[in-house]
Amino acid sequence: MAIDERAIVDAVAGLELRGNEEGLIPAFGLHLTTHFANYYNRSSFAVARALEGSGLEEDARTLLVEAGHVCAFNTFGGIMRSAEWDAVVAPMISSREDWIRGMVAVINAFGWGRWTIRELIPDERLCIEIENGYECAGWLKDYPVSHTPRCYLAAGGVAGLMNLLYVGDITLRPTLSDAYYSELFRDARSFGARATSCLACGDDRCVLVATRQP
Amino acid sequence: MRTPTFDADRGEIVLGGQRLVFHCHHYNVALQRSLEDALGPRAVEIQRLAAAETARLTLASVFAESDIRDFDARMQCAASVFADAGFGRATIVAMTSMGGRVEVAPSHYALGWTSKWGTTPNAVDHFAAGYFRGALCAASEIAPERVAVTVLAEAAAREGASTILSLEVR
Numbered sequence: 313m314a315i316d317e318r319a320i321v322d323a324v325a326g327l328e329l330r331g332n333e334e335g336l337i338p339a340f341g342l343h344l345t346t347h348f349a350n351y352y353n354r355s356s357f358a359v360a361r362a363l364e365g366s367g368l369e370e371d372a373r374t375l376l377v378e379a380g381h382v383c384a385f386n387t388f389g390g391i392m393r394s395a396e397w398d399a400v401v402a403p404m405i406s407s408r409e410d411w412i413r414g415m416v417a418v419i420n421a422f423g424w425g426r427w428t429i430r431e432l433i434p435d436e437r438l439c440i441e442i443e444n445g446y447e448c449a450g451w452l453k454d455y456p457v458s459h460t461p462r463c464y465l466a467a468g469g470v471a472g473l474m475n476l477l478y479v480g481d482i483t484l485r486p487t488l489s490d491a492y493y494s495e496l497f498r499d500a501r502s503f504g505a506r507a508t509s510c511l512a513c514g515d516d517r518c519v520l521v522a523t524r525q526p
Numbered sequence: 527m528r529t530p531t532f533d534a535d536r537g538e539i540v541l542g543g544q545r546l547v548f549h550c551h552h553y554n555v556a557l558q559r560s561l562e563d564a565l566g567p568r569a570v571e572i573q574r575l576a577a578a579e580t581a582r583l584t585l586a587s588v589f590a591e592s593d594i595r596d597f598d599a600r601m602q603c604a605a606s607v608f609a610d611a612g613f614g615r616a617t618i619v620a621m622t623s624m625g626g627r628v629e630v631a632p633s634h635y636a637l638g639w640t641s642k643w644g645t646t647p648n649a650v651d652h653f654a655a656g657y658f659r660g661a662l663c664a665a666s667e668i669a670p671e672r673v674a675v676t677v678l679a680e681a682a683a684r685e686g687a688s689t690i691l692s693l694e695v696r
Contacts, residue, residue, distance in 0.1 A: 318534075325532050329548070334632055335609030335616065342550035345612040345634055346530060348584065349545035351653070352557065354576035359564045375564055379557040386552035422548040423532070423539035444536050446547050465553075 315404045317417040323400045324421035340394040342387060349423070353450035356464060373464065377505075380468015381475075381497050388415050388469070389476055389488045409434055411483060412473050416440070419469070425449070430519070435478045438503075440470050442518040448511035461507035463518045470520040474503035528588055528607060542587030544580060546611070551638030558635070558652070570652055577656025578663070578670060585664040597623050597665050604661035613654065614681075623666045624695045625673075628658045631688035636681035650682040651689040662693050672696055 329337050329344055337344040356376050363372040391397055392415060401414040409432055416427050425445035432438050442448075442463065451462045461467075475496040476482040486492055496502065505522040509515040530541040539546040561569040585604050594600050598621070605616040605628075614633040620626045630636075630651065639650045659675040666673075672695055679690040 321534050325534065329612075331609040331612045333615075335612065335614040336632060336634060336637070337612035340550075342552065343612065343634060343637060344548055344550050345554065346539065346541075346546045347549050347554070347611065348577075348580040349547045350580045351573075351576045352547070352549075354579070355561055355569075355573050356557070358572045358576075359561055359569075362565055362568075372564060375560040376557075379553060379560050382556040383549065383553035387550045390550070420534070420537055421532075422537075423546055424537060424548075426535070426537040444538065446545055450545070 314406070315401075315410050315413040315417060317413075317420065320401055320404075320414065320417035321421045324396075324418055327396070340387075340390045340396060342390045346423075349446040349450055352465070353447060353454070356447070357451065357455070357462070360462070360464075369460070373460075376464035377468045377471075380465040381472055382468075382493075383465060384469045384472020384476065385493050385496065386488060388419075388472055389482055391415065391418055392476070392482045393485045393488070408477065408483065411477055412438065415473060424466070436523070438470060438474050438505075438522040440466075440520050440522075442466055442511075442520065445511060445518050448518055451512040455512075457514045458510070458512040460513070461510035461518070462512035463507055463510060463520065466518060467505040467507060467520055471503045471505040471522045472497075474522045479503065528592060528603065528610070541607070542584035542591070544584045544587075551634060551641065554635060554653075555638040555642060555650075558639075558650075570649065573652040574656035574659065574675070577653045578660035578673075581657040581660030582663045582670060583660075585661055586667075589664060600665035601661065604658070604665065608654075608657060608661075613657070616654070616658070621662075621693070625662070625693045627678075628654075628691045628693065629688045630654050630691070631681055633681040633689050636687075636689060639682045640685075645684050646680075646682050648682075649677055649680055651677065651680055654689055655691055658691055658693060662695070666695065668695065 360372045426443040428441045430439040480496045503522045504525040505520045509519040530539045601618045614630045617629045655675045674694045676692040681689040
């Protein structure tokens with residue numbers, strides 16, 4: 313059976329994840345929030361803008377993308393180890409690469425825009441196209457066209473997908489420990505992602521490519 | 527409308543005209559820590575302002591769409607939106623249009639922080655502080671700069687603690 317993205321999106325959206333009697337959303341072994349996109353954007357862009365012109369632009373990007381790595385490792389990893397994954401996505405998986413296809417379908421229920429896999433070369437390269445990504449759509453609402461990509465979280469997420477599958481092995485349901493994080497994201501074989509197109513820069517969508525970092 | 531709407535074709539979740547996105551506690555506190563590593567104490571006010579502005583805009587729309595006009599009902603609605611979104615349980619205490627107190631327990635941010643790095647004497651609940659500042663602005667229909675928030679206690683300070691916010695209209 314192939315990955316049925318629409319069925320996965322409908323299933324995740326149908327979970328109606330909302331706060332319990334304690335105002336918390338425990339799901340997938342995590343505590344989720346349905347957070348304000350603008351809160352992330354204003355906070356993240358403040359850091360990026362504060363460091364622009366100081367020679368520390370790349371450090372700002374590194375910090376923000378690193379938060380995206382943390383997100384990918386824990387959120388994507390947590391979901392891929394969850395009972396909900398087993399119930400909805402796992403029955404559609406027929407190849408190793410379907411783990412990424414299934415996770416991208418789940419992401420499309422998160423409000424992060426529309427993610428589409430343009431190319432997936434196993435263990436080598438992942439190209440994701442994002443329409444209406446919340447970071448860059450938010451940038452364009454509040455700031456002029458950018459001279460540099462602003463899809464920081466998305467870059468961390470795209471790299472994280474590859475690291476979970478090809479540097480580690482999420483299919484074996486490993487414990488998502490700090491040590492395992494370092495193994496996946498601090499290794500010579502780790503993937504990183506860069507935007508080759510960006511909505512914030514005036515392109516019509518973001519395109520992110522994950523490859524092994526030199 | 528207090529329930530977010532989801533547009534699968536655009537990959538958008540919207541409440542009160544503002545986009546919502548799913549994120550977990552790992553990302554929320556990791557991003558917060560990154561901001562503070564980069565900007566130091568300035569990061570606190572940036573986060574509070576971002577939360578206040580977004581909450582004010584969202585809740586003003588929610589109040590209008592749901593035709594909620596009473597001040598107390600508006601503050602209760604703000605607490606419900608906060609809880610529905612997974613930020614924790616907020617209790618509105620002795621609140622008037624001139625200010626009052628909000629207690630948050632449990633708190634998503636405090637829980638996330640302590641689960642990763644343990645208790646801390648430093649302030650963590652910047653989002654809650656900004657959110658309820660924005661909520662009071664929206665409920666009272668006053669200019670954002672008129673509302674001051676003071677954090678009296680932090681849920682991340684010790685096990686079982688609450689975040690206590692004092693709001694004052696000036």
